[in-house]
Amino acid sequence: MNIITKEDKDMKKSVVLLLGLAMAASLLAGCGSKPAEAQKTQAAADSTAAGKAEDGGAGTEAADGGETSGGGLKVALCVTGAVNDMGWCQSAYDGLKLVEQDLGCEVAYTENLDAADMVATFTDYAANGYDVIIGHGFQFGDPALEVGELYPDVKFICIEAEASAANVASYVMKCEETGYLEGMLAASMSQSGKLGFIGPVQGASLVKIMNAYEDGAKEVNPQIEVQTAWTGSFTDTALAKEAATAMIENGVDVLGHCANESGTGALNAATDAGIYATGDSYDQYDLAPKAVLTSAIYNVPQLIKTAVSDIMDGRFEGAVKQLGMAEGIVELAPYHDLESAIPEDVKKLIEDRKAAIISGEFVVPCDTTARN
Template sequence: MTDLQKRSLIKVAALSAVAAAAMVGCGKKEEAPAPAPAPAPAAAAPAPAPEPLKIAFAYVGPVGDGGYTFAHDGGRKALEKEFGDKIKTTYVESVPEGADAERVLRDMATQGNKLIFGTTFGYMDIIQKLAPEFPDVKWEHATGYKSGPNSATYDFRTYEGAYLAGIIAGAMTKSNTLGVVGSVPIPEVLRNINSFTLGAQSMNPKIKTKVVWVNEWFAPPKETEAATSLINGGADILFQNTDSAAVLKTAEEKGKRAFGWDSDMTAYGPKAHLGSAIFNPAGYYIKTTKDALEGKWATQQSWWGVKEGAIDMVSMAEDVPAEVKAKVEEVKKGLADGSFSIWKGPIAGQDGKELIAAGTVADDAFLKGVNFYVKGVEGKVPGGK
């Protein structure tokens, strides 16, 4: 075989091998590509946190008054502690009763507050005016008596604390003359003066009570002047229905005794201090806010006292006799369980005429209309007959 023949055979064999490989390749089934992994489901967006309930307080005095407004602001702080970021509270202090109050309360409503507390009697008619204009706002008014579809009233039986102070004063006085610095002659204040006197007379029937009015809730210079006048008039123990600690401070300076009012005022006159008749609004504020958050808020007229834990006599002085302290505790227990009534007859008016018959207990309607002095209180009710 020639070289040419050999090369031809090799070429044919190579071409045959290529063709065979091609045929095998054409007969092979292609594998499908692996499916792409399914995309992970998108994480659900977190539900937006509910907006906090905006709550505003209008105060008639400064938060540092040591008494009435200080107690209300303590209640506001208790709210924040109880509900945390579920609520947002703000306040405006020293809001006079009148045109300024309307401006402040209206601004609170327009700023998105849905629960507004007006903490003094003089805001009553203003709130009644504003409530229909802002029907989505829940209005709460302290110490008043008018309410509406979206406005409620709340008050504290401060006359119970006044009576407890009277028990101590009646037992501790040496002159049998007590003095009271009065703020504004409305039923609330008259009720407190009379209850203080009734408490004192329960321990000492010879008690006489003198009253000097300052016609303001918070007016330390006037309160000081009134307290001094009462001391000069023979009173050796002072009581007050004003918002500052000026009366207690004056008693401390003059060597007399006195009570704290609305808040524990011991620090303002430790030597003069016989005890503090306090109110604690925290429980009411917490209940009302809880109702608002849960959609259960309803207009009502509330009046809380010793029974609800809103009124107390605290920090009684060491020199108050044990039997007097025991009497105070006994009356507190009776007020709490309903077995004792302060305004139970016979009770006579200043002129000696019967106001409440023996064995009869005055109802709340009677108490809310007090416009007189009981027997033993000297002077004339301002504006009375």
């Protein structure tokens, strides 16, 4: 697996469909298929890029120093945080590894990507011959449409976006379904009648989870208070812990989050205070075993493999696709060692509602309007 890092270098011209358009194409560099290897210093990446730039190549090499992997499509992944965050970004990284291992694709990724650099990074990959570019998060929708218009032969896959075009598809997970169940569980376990929920940056795909959590909680207890906060960061764990601690001091005794890597701070605050919490994206029990009752699991690896398989098999469709619990794309993690702490009637309540969601008998409201 290859890793490509961002470069602060001069703009270079690319010949694209619109004659004379100057396009940002930062030089590609670096290698590393494992999360730990992705944590290179920028100086090392710059040095590697300088050497690669001389021969005009894509600036990639195999993780083991040998030939690049895969004989199929060239697939690139872009994420906003670290690929070892035990959450949102790592789920996509696992999907990329699945594409490499099971489909024989040559793969690369860019982590810790800022919004300002998304168009340039997409352009780099497209200009260097990548067939499929995946943006993991709603923020990648507009960049995919912009760059996709210039590279009609490249397929763009956006997770949790609302973008679609002839060569752009969005895969939207019904994360509100697990958010609703977590809210029901949190309200059932609360003694104070106060819950807290922390998000990173406001966007439809995250607002719907926060709102569903509140809606699920209020099904159990219409008078329950749900305190919410947006940290403004996907990666700053200190901000999330600070917000969570303030909520705990205000009486919250169960915390939830959809805050990517920064959500770890909320889980740490719950552990320190001896209260319960729910995880997001991954089974996050190992991060806070004394606090995490369950987690919302998003089966992003299978989703990414399905999307790339569709492209390989000629089934690609430029559309927005909705997938949820019925399709096995979202689910709740086991209760693990905290199962005994959850009353049997509460577990039955959650199971019954989950069955109704899967059967279609109950449809979780998808409210993407921020309430705070």
